[in-house]
Amino acid sequence: MITFLAALDGVFARVLNLLVLVTSLVVTAALVLLVTARAGFDLPLTGMHEASMLAAMWLYMAGATLATRNGRHLTVDFLATGLTGRRARAIHGLIIAAITAVVAGLFCFWVWKMFAWGLKRPQTIPVLGLPLWLAQAPLALAAVTAVLYALRDMARAVLALAGRGEGG
Amino acid sequence: ATGLAAAPARAVTLKLATDSGAKGSDAGNAIEAWAEKIRAGTKGEVDVQVFYQNELGGQQEVFDLLMAGDVDLMLNWPMTSYDQRISLIYTPYMFTDWPEALKAYGPGGWLNAALGDIYGDIGLRFLGAWPEGFNGVATRGGHATTIEAARAFKVRVPPVSPFTETVAAMGYQTATVDWGELYSAIQTGVVDGEAANVIFYDVTYFGDVLTDYVHTRQQFLTGILTANEESWQELTPAQQAVVAEAARQVMVAQFDAAKAADEGHVASWKKLGHSYVEPTAEELAALTKAVRAAVWPGMEKVLGPELMARVRAQTGN
Amino acid sequence: MDALAALLLLLVLLGIGLPVAWSFAAVVAALAVIYDANFNTLMLQGFRSLDGVILLALPLFVLAGYLMQSGGIADRLVAFIELLVGRRRGGMGSAMVVTSGVFGAMAGTATAAVAAIGTLMIDPMEKRGYSRGYAAALLGISSLLGILIPPSITMILFAVATQQSVAACFAASIVPGLLLMVGLILFNRSQIGRHIHEIRSDRRQSPAEKLGVSVRALPALSMPAIIIGGIYGGLFTPTEAAAFAVLAAVLIGLFVYRDMTPAKLRQATIDAAETTGSIIIILLFSFIIGRMLVAGRVPQDLAALVASVVSDPVMIMIIVNLFLILVGALIDDVSITVVIAPLLLPLMVSVDVHPVHFAAIVGTSVVIGANSPPMAPLLFMACRIGGVSAQHAVGPALRMMAWVALPVLLLTSFVPALSLSLPRWLGLL
Numbered sequence: 001m002i003t004f005l006a007a008l009d010g011v012f013a014r015v016l017n018l019l020v021l022v023t024s025l026v027v028t029a030a031l032v033l034l035v036t037a038r039a040g041f042d043l044p045l046t047g048m049h050e051a052s053m054l055a056a057m058w059l060y061m062a063g064a065t066l067a068t069r070n071g072r073h074l075t076v077d078f079l080a081t082g083l084t085g086r087r088a089r090a091i092h093g094l095i096i097a098a099i100t101a102v103v104a105g106l107f108c109f110w111v112w113k114m115f116a117w118g119l120k121r122p123q124t125i126p127v128l129g130l131p132l133w134l135a136q137a138p139l140a141l142a143a144v145t146a147v148l149y150a151l152r153d154m155a156r157a158v159l160a161l162a163g164r165g166e167g168g
Numbered sequence: 169a170t171g172l173a174a175a176p177a178r179a180v181t182l183k184l185a186t187d188s189g190a191k192g193s194d195a196g197n198a199i200e201a202w203a204e205k206i207r208a209g210t211k212g213e214v215d216v217q218v219f220y221q222n223e224l225g226g227q228q229e230v231f232d233l234l235m236a237g238d239v240d241l242m243l244n245w246p247m248t249s250y251d252q253r254i255s256l257i258y259t260p261y262m263f264t265d266w267p268e269a270l271k272a273y274g275p276g277g278w279l280n281a282a283l284g285d286i287y288g289d290i291g292l293r294f295l296g297a298w299p300e301g302f303n304g305v306a307t308r309g310g311h312a313t314t315i316e317a318a319r320a321f322k323v324r325v326p327p328v329s330p331f332t333e334t335v336a337a338m339g340y341q342t343a344t345v346d347w348g349e350l351y352s353a354i355q356t357g358v359v360d361g362e363a364a365n366v367i368f369y370d371v372t373y374f375g376d377v378l379t380d381y382v383h384t385r386q387q388f389l390t391g392i393l394t395a396n397e398e399s400w401q402e403l404t405p406a407q408q409a410v411v412a413e414a415a416r417q418v419m420v421a422q423f424d425a426a427k428a429a430d431e432g433h434v435a436s437w438k439k440l441g442h443s444y445v446e447p448t449a450e451e452l453a454a455l456t457k458a459v460r461a462a463v464w465p466g467m468e469k470v471l472g473p474e475l476m477a478r479v480r481a482q483t484g485n
Numbered sequence: 486m487d488a489l490a491a492l493l494l495l496l497v498l499l500g501i502g503l504p505v506a507w508s509f510a511a512v513v514a515a516l517a518v519i520y521d522a523n524f525n526t527l528m529l530q531g532f533r534s535l536d537g538v539i540l541l542a543l544p545l546f547v548l549a550g551y552l553m554q555s556g557g558i559a560d561r562l563v564a565f566i567e568l569l570v571g572r573r574r575g576g577m578g579s580a581m582v583v584t585s586g587v588f589g590a591m592a593g594t595a596t597a598a599v600a601a602i603g604t605l606m607i608d609p610m611e612k613r614g615y616s617r618g619y620a621a622a623l624l625g626i627s628s629l630l631g632i633l634i635p636p637s638i639t640m641i642l643f644a645v646a647t648q649q650s651v652a653a654c655f656a657a658s659i660v661p662g663l664l665l666m667v668g669l670i671l672f673n674r675s676q677i678g679r680h681i682h683e684i685r686s687d688r689r690q691s692p693a694e695k696l697g698v699s700v701r702a703l704p705a706l707s708m709p710a711i712i713i714g715g716i717y718g719g720l721f722t723p724t725e726a727a728a729f730a731v732l733a734a735v736l737i738g739l740f741v742y743r744d745m746t747p748a749k750l751r752q753a754t755i756d757a758a759e760t761t762g763s764i765i766i767i768l769l770f771s772f773i774i775g776r777m778l779v780a781g782r783v784p785q786d787l788a789a790l791v792a793s794v795v796s797d798p799v800m801i802m803i804i805v806n807l808f809l810i811l812v813g814a815l816i817d818d819v820s821i822t823v824v825i826a827p828l829l830l831p832l833m834v835s836v837d838v839h840p841v842h843f844a845a846i847v848g849t850s851v852v853i854g855a856n857s858p859p860m861a862p863l864l865f866m867a868c869r870i871g872g873v874s875a876q877h878a879v880g881p882a883l884r885m886m887a888w889v890a891l892p893v894l895l896l897t898s899f900v901p902a903l904s905l906s907l908p909r910w911l912g913l914l
């Protein structure tokens with residue numbers, strides 16, 4: 001089971017990396033093209049801001065998901081570094097992961113409500129004419145993965161408490 | 169229903185916002201007046217909380233709040249993200265003088281009716297227009313009154329159809345620049361000006377970097393007095409009548425005041441030593457002809473054939 | 486009072502070590518209950534606040550920073566800066582402050598400066614004996630030179646919200662910005678031997694070596710030249726400049742220094758995305774908190790309260806300063822600029838403070854606000870980029886604010902000439 005989840009997580013990380021590379025390219029290239037066309041050829045390229053922002057939203061949230069996965073969110077950690085015992089640290093980790101799971105669950109709820117309302121009052125991205133949910137979907141990515149990785153961290157803490165290693 | 173109607177009216181608080189106008193501005197004063205008339209008309213039964221520009225977020229955010237009923241009443245500059253047909257209001261060269269514009273937007277006017285239907289479809293109630301005037305092209309270091317001469321200028325347009333198409337048809341090179349970066353973009357010469365606004369915005373924000381304003385009158389810009397339909401339904405019929413009548417009074421007052429205010433802004437512009445140019449009748453006719461030919465066919469796709477037929481019928485085309 | 490309870494919750498959650506992003510999310514949850522939020526628009530508002538053109542400068546300058554590091558630009562630049570000032574007392578600290586000032590003249594935001602300079606300079610400063618927490622704090626505060634030295638998105642927002650001339654507001658904050666710069670350099674020097682055990686480089690370089698270092702730095706130094714030249718030459722806006730910084734960093738790394746490889750390019754992009762993501766998720770929830778507090782009229786009621794109690798001009802100025810600092814600790818700089826400042830403006834004008842003078846006051850107060858916990862986005866961001874936990878940076882940051890930023894704020898407040906002379910001289914008032 002753990003092996004399977006770990007493999008799944010590895011595949012997911014590759015997908016995220018790919019997403020980040022492609023969106024970074026689009027965010028940059030759209031603006032470079034816009035300026036080059038405007039300054040060099042007196043051409044107004046429409047839709048470049050919109051394309052850049054759409055890609056940026058995916059970049060932001062894919063990046064946030066990577067930070068969640070790798071445990072690299074900014075933290076005020078003087079309590080955690082003050083805890084020396086293995087058991088105390090595991091309990092602390094369990095509590096933090098549990099609170100994170102609850103808060104991330106609320107994040108999911110808010111995102112879900114945003115989509116539900118968007119179904120009732122659909123919007124389009126100006127100029128591109130694409131549905132707005134394409135730009136909002138990355139928020140769901142960040143929210144759902146925050147819950148899943150919080151559960152992972154809870155499981156790790158429980159395993160540590162039970163005296164075993166990091167698990168998968 | 170009788171039971172509800174007979175029940176004594178509950179105390180209600182409505183949230184009223186504008187997306188363009190700080191406290192003390194014309195738009196700010198307008199929503200304050202609207203609020204006061206509602207309070208007075210309902211004898212305090214309906215209270216109104218007023219929120220000025222940016223207090224609840226950016227333009228799109230506040231419009232979202234109105235759509236969701238978090239804001240109940242609003243004086244807003246129309247956003248097209250929920251319904252492209254709202255860009256009806258931006259159809260270029262439907263008219264170029266005040267009397268025609270006011271007739272179209274006034275009570276019983278054809279645009280008033282058409283916008284009422286569109287707003288109704290997205291869950292809003294259209295309560296009237298709050299006109300600002302005709303827009304133009306503001307540039308620095310010279311200006312153009314013909315399509316040929318305009319090619320020398322690169323101007324910023326909002327990234328909303330049909331602004332880009334319209335200004336391009338007028339001969340200008342168009343450019344996309346975010347509003348927040350526009351001032352420094354003009355200052356450094358990324359663009360030579362902007363081509364979407366009534367002169368008020370140019371005299372207020374760009375008076376020290378722009379020098380020429382040509383009143384090309386491609387669009388008649390107006391704010392809209394509107395209510396969220398669900399909030400509206402929660403009012404008693406008597407309260408609804410007071411809110412609607414108060415909106416009508418604010419609209420009528422602005423119809424009287426807007427032209428004078430616009431002329432005042434022109435005077436301030438001239439006082440800065442800047443040049444203000446009215447195109448001649450022939451120049452205006454040439455612009456009108458070219459822009460209608462270039463932009464109106466595209467508008468038909470956005471508005472639908474029925475609405476576009478109404479535009480053509482009402483403007484004699 | 487309810488808002489105070491939410492604040493207490495934030496402090497507790499941060500204190501027990503819940504990540505900042507999730508602590509803010511928890512406060513959103515608490516405020517949603519207190520203010521009976523409409524969940525149809527709660528996250529939509531957060532989404533809108535991220536979905537803007539000007540914010541694009543953030544991921545792009547973060548990426549440019551990582552690329553400058555892995556493409557060899559950082560090495561050459563740091564070698565050059567060390568050559569210039571590294572042997573002086575407090576040299577690396579001064580270099581960070583000056584670089585922030587120069588960068589401020591290229592960028593309209595402070596975040597961009599943190600991103601670009603943090604990735605370049607925190608490691609070398611640690612090698613010179615500065616603690617990472619101190620370096621992050623110095624960066625967090627000097628990055629605010631980006632909003633005091635034009636172009637400045639903060640000043641544009643203020644001018645738009647209060648209907649003042651943008652150019653006048655730009656000019657008003659230049660002198661306070663220079664004061665902050667000088668103050669930070671002096672403070673940094675004063676810390677040598679006390680909190681900083683500086684490791685001076687003792688090796689003298691030969692003239693040939695110096696020339697080599699300088700020549701090798703030329704392509705790296707062309708980066709700011711490209712950005713500044715492009716912006717002031719009218720080629721692109723500050724946001725668009727960020728995209729060209731990325732492009733230039735890739736090209737210089739690949740073809741001039743040839744330190745860049747496809748693998749490094751890939752890794753730098755992924756690392757940059759992770760950094761950007763962890764900042765953005767904090768921004769997301771802090772924007773929502775700001776919106777809820779304002780909709781709940783918390784700052785507005787506080788301003789009204791002040792006006793009803795005091796009328797002495799000096800007292801009002803002191804109270805406005807305190808208020809800006811306190812509210813600045815709680816909400817983000819954008820909300821301060823576009824929401825709080827316009828609300829306080831009538832109060833200021835009533836005691837004969839010129840609006841453009843007030844622009845400079847707001848700008849200098851944001852220097853403190855954006856680095857005061859609990860809501861200290863610039864300090865947190867500097868820590869994130871410096872790879873140091875926030876508690877190591879809070880102490881140094883508070884000292885810098887007490888000894889430098891606060892005096893600059895007070896000077897700016899009580900000596901109107903500091904902010905008004907330049908706009909007057911330029912004929913903008």
Ligand code: NA
Pocket residue numbers: 588589590591592593594630631632633634635636637
């Ligand atoms: Na700046």
Ligand code: NA
Pocket residue numbers: 813814815816853854855856857858859860861862
């Ligand atoms: Na703060």
Ligand SMILES: O=P([O-])([O-])[O-]
Pocket residue numbers: 326347364365
């Ligand atoms: O205010 P704008 O519509 O010109 O961005």
